[in-house]
Amino acid sequence: MNRLLIFHHHDTAGNNVRMAPSAYYIDGEYDKVAVRIYAGTAPVRDAKIDILDDGVSIFSNRTNRTWNLSSGVDTTGAATTEAILPAGQNSEEIAEDFTDDLIEEGSWVSCNLVDAGGGRDFTVQLELHQVSEDETRDD
Numbered sequence: 001m002n003r004l005l006i007f008h009h010h011d012t013a014g015n016n017v018r019m020a021p022s023a024y025y026i027d028g029e030y031d032k033v034a035v036r037i038y039a040g041t042a043p044v045r046d047a048k049i050d051i052l053d054d055g056v057s058i059f060s061n062r063t064n065r066t067w068n069l070s071s072g073v074d075t076t077g078a079a080t081t082e083a084i085l086p087a088g089q090n091s092e093e094i095a096e097d098f099t100d101d102l103i104e105e106g107s108w109v110s111c112n113l114v115d116a117g118g119g120r121d122f123t124v125q126l127e128l129h130q131v132s133e134d135e136t137r138d139d
Helices: none
Strands: 002-009 030-041 047-053 062-068 073-080 083-085 091-094 108-115 120-130
Touching (some): 030 047, 047 120, 083 091, 108 120
Antiparallel strands (some): 030 091, 030 120, 047 108
8 A cells, every 4th residue: 555645835934844744643664665846936946855754864865975177176075865856946756765764653754844945835745655564675
């Protein structure tokens, strides 16, 4: 069985805003399938969203690495877990970069608008697939 969690935030005020509803209670064991982000008004810089399972991001840590051709310097940025809606885009689908952990029964799942990037009217969908006791995951 699949489950779709939908979060929404209309305004752009501030960073690290908890999107509505505040959290979903998870009634079974679920695997993460995809995240879809939509903004009614596209952000002017990358918008950042994080989805949390009992306060821990469901996204894998990744670092930004840049190579400066003129100086020959390879710079590694800080680790981040946010999903990105690129500047100028109204929608994005992300079906990767999740942690390997299942979302356990009894968890609370929430969504934070880390940085709106100047966008407005955000909707985030998290698609989940329920894992039955006799079903094995493909890892």
